[in-house]
Amino acid sequence: MTSDTSPAPASVLPVLLPFRASQPRRFAPLRLQFIHAVGFIGLALLVGGAAHAQSGADQLSALGVIWKWFPLLMSGFMFNIAISVLSMSLGTIAGLGLGLLAISLNRPLRRTAWGTTQFFRNAPWLVLLFFAMFMIPFQFTIFGTTYPLPDWVKAVIGFALPVMANVSEIVRGAVGSLPSGQWEAAESLAFSRRKTLWLIILPQCVKRMLPPWMNLYSLVTMATVQASIVGVTEMLTLTAQVHAAEGGRPDLLAPLYGFAMLCFFVYCYPIERFTLYLERRFHLHQ
Amino acid sequence: MDLVADWFRTLYETTGINLTIVYDTYDRQRFLSGLGMTVFLSVVSIVLSVVIGAVGAWAQGSPLRVVRALVNGFVVLFRNTPPLVQIFFFYFGLGHMLPRIENADGMMVPLVTNVQWAIISLSLFAGAFNVEIFRSGIEAVPRTTTEAAEALGYTRLGVYRHVLLPLALRICLPALNNNLVNLLKTTTLAYAIAVPETLYVSKQIWTDSQNVPVMMTVLLIVYTGLVGILVFLMHRWERMLSIPGYGQGAAR
């Protein structure tokens, strides 16, 4: 408590900042440009399409095939997005609860929540997905009525498990990153622990939690294709079916999978950019 | 050994906990080889991805625009597409374009096996993240330190190898640690291209022995254990590298 930190200036005026001559930076920050990756994917598609250009004229070109099946592939992609949104919502709600338990004052409760968090955080997503697929019954009965539980619902639960653990860790991390002075000040003003948490700590944490949370969402979206491994029909499954429907031509594989990559890239890249933007803004206003 | 096997057989008969991987020689062998494959995939990919990260971060500082653009393109592409689709793209897409070669037995086999494709795609995937991680570490090294090294006559590579990278590595170790744990977990995706790693052999075992819940528990425990070992080793490394008064070393 006796650190000699200089007081924070009211608002940083640009003129007061140390002067920095604009010099060519040796290690310029990575400018993640959309165009780079589009170039890459385009190149991959071209290579894929051209590699077997000699295959007969009666066959559709790679782009033609993608165009033909575009509506089907897109419907598959939308299903991936739907799974990601549902898992994220479910996992976030469960994770917030688990995270609050993980910072509780009750020691056994805290340890249990921490253990649960670590366990689900360290298990591979695919293993948890298998876990959900095989360990959750395919139907359940409430008051004599039997409800079937389709595979995609189980997949949603399977993805929600690691989301829960990661959200819990994000909550714990954000609360832990707040200066302890905030707790002390609230305590000395006679706020109860509950009120301190809800009125003072958590509102300040939202800003800190948003970037990692969005990052997590991006990861979930990209993980949804794993559902195809356990038999849920989503974009990757459809891609394989399209390939088979077109006669299983090997030259179509690279363009088709390249197209799937492109779809995810177009969806996830803006999320990453926005996350980076939020992170920078947060650092500026800290 | 027989005694142990008998005990587990009795355990199955009395409780239904069917640990074939302990008492059945064939299952045990399968499982151990799967575990070995997971460890092999992880170790090789970890090493390669760290090398990709270090080289990529260096190339990002290149005076050549083209080189920087290529590295940036690689990073954004691999960070923002599903690793499973990457594996498929490599294994099915590119794999089919490569010529087949004759092996020692006179059989025509792919030039690159599924295990090798798994290693390539996993390394590239984790490597893309490592480039970013190393870059953030490099940015955290004060510019004056670099200048001091330059003033001493180091070349660009010399500055990077002897000053920037060692300092950056210490700064970014926690993030690297995280990413490598992630990589270890991602090796399960090799399942999709029939690489016989732990998940793959476990599925074979539970299909043959009908002991899904038991094998599922074993799987979760095994991966928790593997992650635990990796985290332990990384922490050892972190401690080994820590410099008194620098970064987190200052806190100790």
Next chain:
Amino acid sequence: MAAPAPSTEIDHGWTPDQPLVRLVDVHKSYGTIPVLRGVSLDVRKGEVICIIGPSGSGKSTLIRCINALVPIDSGTIRVEGQEVNDPDLDKLALRRKVGMVFQQYNLFPHRTALQNVMMAPIHVLKQNRKEVEARARALLAKVRLQGKEDAYPGQLSGGQQQRVAIARSLAMRPDVMLFDEVTAALDPETVKEVLVTIRDLAEEGMTCILVTHEMGFARELADHIYFTDAGLIVEHGPPAEFFANPKDERTKAFLGQVL
């Protein structure tokens, strides 16, 4: 401001002629490191006492014990007769009586200056919002911050933030105020504005306990000075006497360094 708080607390047999805050033989260690090794002191109503001493001598811990932010190992602390280290203590009730201001201000950065002052009376004391707002505005005016009501802490200078923090504590109408090195993190030119605010308070009769490095301020304002070193009160007395002829060698050495 000097209006006494409505007495809703349980009667502990305390009468205003007894010390408002009384510490007897307080011990505290962090792990194996002793921080307080038997500290006793009395603070009467309306008194201003200053605790001075080298850093690491336990001053901050001492002041944090008084509102139970830090639990003590042994000894007794009584605030208005209420035992602070009683396991059944209603900490929240105690903290309504004891205000505290920190070295790092610790304002809530997501709320404006006015909201910072209003929060605790509304949420903790459940007082009427209108009435609280009027009082909060008056308090901000009193600490000379009219016009800054809607500024966020990040937009205020250190001295201004610290004055908001003082107003925030006062809004709870405490009986005693604790100041923990409140000027230590400030620029020399803003130290004065905070000290003036504290002096105004003291002159109105607020009981104040200050941990401070401002010797001039302590000499001018304090009724009593306590000098701590290595977890003990080495010497204490009225400022005139304390500064003019310190008796203990450690006090002499310390004053020799800082004066």
